[in-house]
Amino acid sequence: MGQANVGKSAFFNRLTGAKVAESNYPGTTVDFTKGHMLFQGEYVDLIDVPGTFSLQPKDKAEEVAVKMLGEEKEALVICIIDASKVERGLYLALEIIEKGYPVIIALNMWDMAKSVNVKVDTEKLEQILGVPVVPTVATRGEGFKELVSRMGQAAPVTIEEIIRSVGNSSRTHH
Amino acid sequence: MWEIAVELTIDQRWDLVDRIAKETIEVGAYEPTLRDTLADVTVKPLTGIPFAIAVIYGFWMFFSGFAGFFTDGFFVKIFDVHFLPWIQSVFPGKGTWLYFIFVGDPSAETCFESFGVLTSGLFLPIGVVLPAIVAFYLVFAFLEDVGYLPRLAVLVDGVLHKIGLHGYAIIPTILSLGCNVPGVTACRPLESRKQRFMMITLLGVFIPCAAQIGMMEGLIPHLIGWVFLTLAIGYFAVGFILNKVWPGESPEILMDVPPYQKPTWRNIGRKMGTRTSHFLMEAVPFFLLGCLIVAVMYLTGAMDWLGNALAPALTGVFGVPEETVAPLVAGFLRKDLAIGLLGGIELTTWQMFTSVVLLCIYFPCLATFALMLKEEKWKEFLATMLVLVVTVFVFGGLLNLIGIGLGIA
Numbered sequence: 001m002g003q004a005n006v007g008k009s010a011f012f013n014r015l016t017g018a019k020v021a022e023s024n025y026p027g028t029t030v031d032f033t034k035g036h037m038l039f040q041g042e043y044v045d046l047i048d049v050p051g052t053f054s055l056q057p058k059d060k061a062e063e064v065a066v067k068m069l070g071e072e073k074e075a076l077v078i079c080i081i082d083a084s085k086v087e088r089g090l091y092l093a094l095e096i097i098e099k100g101y102p103v104i105i106a107l108n109m110w111d112m113a114k115s116v117n118v119k120v121d122t123e124k125l126e127q128i129l130g131v132p133v134v135p136t137v138a139t140r141g142e143g144f145k146e147l148v149s150r151m152g153q154a155a156p157v158t159i160e161e162i163i164r165s166v167g168n169s170s171r172t173h174h
Numbered sequence: 175m176w177e178i179a180v181e182l183t184i185d186q187r188w189d190l191v192d193r194i195a196k197e198t199i200e201v202g203a204y205e206p207t208l209r210d211t212l213a214d215v216t217v218k219p220l221t222g223i224p225f226a227i228a229v230i231y232g233f234w235m236f237f238s239g240f241a242g243f244f245t246d247g248f249f250v251k252i253f254d255v256h257f258l259p260w261i262q263s264v265f266p267g268k269g270t271w272l273y274f275i276f277v278g279d280p281s282a283e284t285c286f287e288s289f290g291v292l293t294s295g296l297f298l299p300i301g302v303v304l305p306a307i308v309a310f311y312l313v314f315a316f317l318e319d320v321g322y323l324p325r326l327a328v329l330v331d332g333v334l335h336k337i338g339l340h341g342y343a344i345i346p347t348i349l350s351l352g353c354n355v356p357g358v359t360a361c362r363p364l365e366s367r368k369q370r371f372m373m374i375t376l377l378g379v380f381i382p383c384a385a386q387i388g389m390m391e392g393l394i395p396h397l398i399g400w401v402f403l404t405l406a407i408g409y410f411a412v413g414f415i416l417n418k419v420w421p422g423e424s425p426e427i428l429m430d431v432p433p434y435q436k437p438t439w440r441n442i443g444r445k446m447g448t449r450t451s452h453f454l455m456e457a458v459p460f461f462l463l464g465c466l467i468v469a470v471m472y473l474t475g476a477m478d479w480l481g482n483a484l485a486p487a488l489t490g491v492f493g494v495p496e497e498t499v500a501p502l503v504a505g506f507l508r509k510d511l512a513i514g515l516l517g518g519i520e521l522t523t524w525q526m527f528t529s530v531v532l533l534c535i536y537f538p539c540l541a542t543f544a545l546m547l548k549e550e551k552w553k554e555f556l557a558t559m560l561v562l563v564v565t566v567f568v569f570g571g572l573l574n575l576i577g578i579g580l581g582i583a
Binding site: 004005010013019021022023024025026027029030031050058059060061085086090091094095097098112115116117118119120121122124128129140144152159162163 | 181182187188190191192193194195197198199201202203204207315318319320321323324342345352356360362364365370372417429430432433434435438441444447448479
């Protein structure tokens with residue numbers, strides 16, 4: 001899951017070999033698509049959904065995404081975040097974490113973030129959130145090996161733990 | 175839907191996001207690059223509008239050049255010079271109904287005129303429409319990939335506001351120029367029901383797809399600009415009226431303008447492949463079926479009967495001969511086929527122009543029609559159909575009057 005135009009469909013095509021339409025503007029995907037990917041030696045379902053800003057849907061396309069998350073209670077969620085606009089994506093990721101889903105975060109368009117000089121400390125982010133964080137470039141397939149190999153580490157975390165660890169790391173800072 | 179232990183309020187969550195961001199993100203100094211300059215130039219009206227005109231002109235030149243090169247330079251020769259005389263002579267039973275259905279008119283000199291399942295039914299989709307589809311999606315996929323379309327949306331925002339729509343509406347509109355089906359589904363990100371209804375109606379009635387445009391380019395290249403102008407006037411006029419009379423809100427849409435990116439050829443190639451194979455698998459059978467139905471209706475006399483029945487409307491209101499009933503029937507299946515079939519009917523230039531405009535608006539193709547049923551509520555769907563019927567009569571009648579007034583009907 002992720003916001004509009006962060007590369008969800010590009011991820012989906014990479015991971016499943018499907019041919020879902022990808023383009024460089026928001027709103028390309030308006031319905032969900034199911035595909036299969038190889039994960040830890042067996043085929044599992046992967047679902048591509050439309051982009052959404054939050055879990056409070058604003059239009060028909062966002063409704064599809066939120067409804068799908070509600071139906072797939074056993075799902076592992078790949079949260080895709082635009083690496084140069086982390087704050088926005090983090091909001092949605094936190095919402096999903098709060099619902100108790102195991103999450104792995106992909107910081108996509110990592111190359112673009114680098115070119116506009118935005119640096120994200122992935123190790124620290126991982127430490128605070130307690131979920132795997134992987135930089136990726138979906139259109140070129142960079143970071144996908146790591147992403148797939150670390151999907152197994154995705155586990156549910158509670159929001160209290162996150163609040164606690166962000167508190168700790170600020171204290172060590174000052 | 176969910177069972178949760180603790181949930182934050184919206185403010186608390188944003189607060190947490192801020193704290194996490196402060197710990198992990200460092201935004202460095204940043205020098206604007208060529209990419210940013212280009213992004214700026216193409217979105218500011220003063221430079222952006224000429225740029226947009228250049229892009230659209232380039233798009234059109236490539237489209238018509240590419241399609242023309244393959245259709246006129248290649249397929250017309252293969253089909254008309256080699257294939258048509260060959261099948262006319264080898265197909266057994268000249269004069270029988272079987273020959274009429276599959277080969278059509280034995281004296282036809284072009285595959286536009288023959289009307290047979292194996293002649294027009296193969297030539298029109300493969301010889302005329304296929305090159306148009308390939309040309310359209312080649313350029314379109316490229317524009318999608320680099321990220322130009324949202325800039326176009328920003329530029330036309332002001333104009334579209336006048337009819338209660340927003341710049342974003344340009345994306346479903348351009349998508350519809352490829353095929354109305356993805357255009358109509360692309361209306362889902364519109365927030366209010368009113369906007370979705372208006373958009374779906376305008377797309378279904380006024381926007382011809384690449385297949386239709388390709389067919390026009392093959393049949394009436396000199397009139398195509400007038401057809402576009404007429405349809406554009408309709409798009410804005412009907413949009414303006416609907417915005418006034420249909421209840422509901424038109425909230426603002428906030429849309430991200432993504433940075434330009436280098437085109438990924440793999441993605442463009444994949445899109446082209448999907449579109450082309452989709453066309454070959456799904457459209458060609460409809461062409462064959464359409465030709466079959468038209469031939470059978472001629473043979474059984476049903477077409478003449480229908481032509482007579484509709485003659486008051488066709489000749490009386492629209493000023494076109496009753497033979498145009500055959501394209502009208504075929505148009506329920508494929509609009510491009512319908513326009514192609516006009517090639518076999520004797521029409522004055524003005525009648526041809528009127529017929530093409532009417533074929534564009536009188537019915538969305540079967541696939542779009544079915545999708546509208548799914549996407550709209552009943553009331554909205556009926557309203558869309560009402561708009562469609564009224565538009566056909568107003569446009570058809572007006573064009574006929576103008577033709578008579580100018581003395582060219």
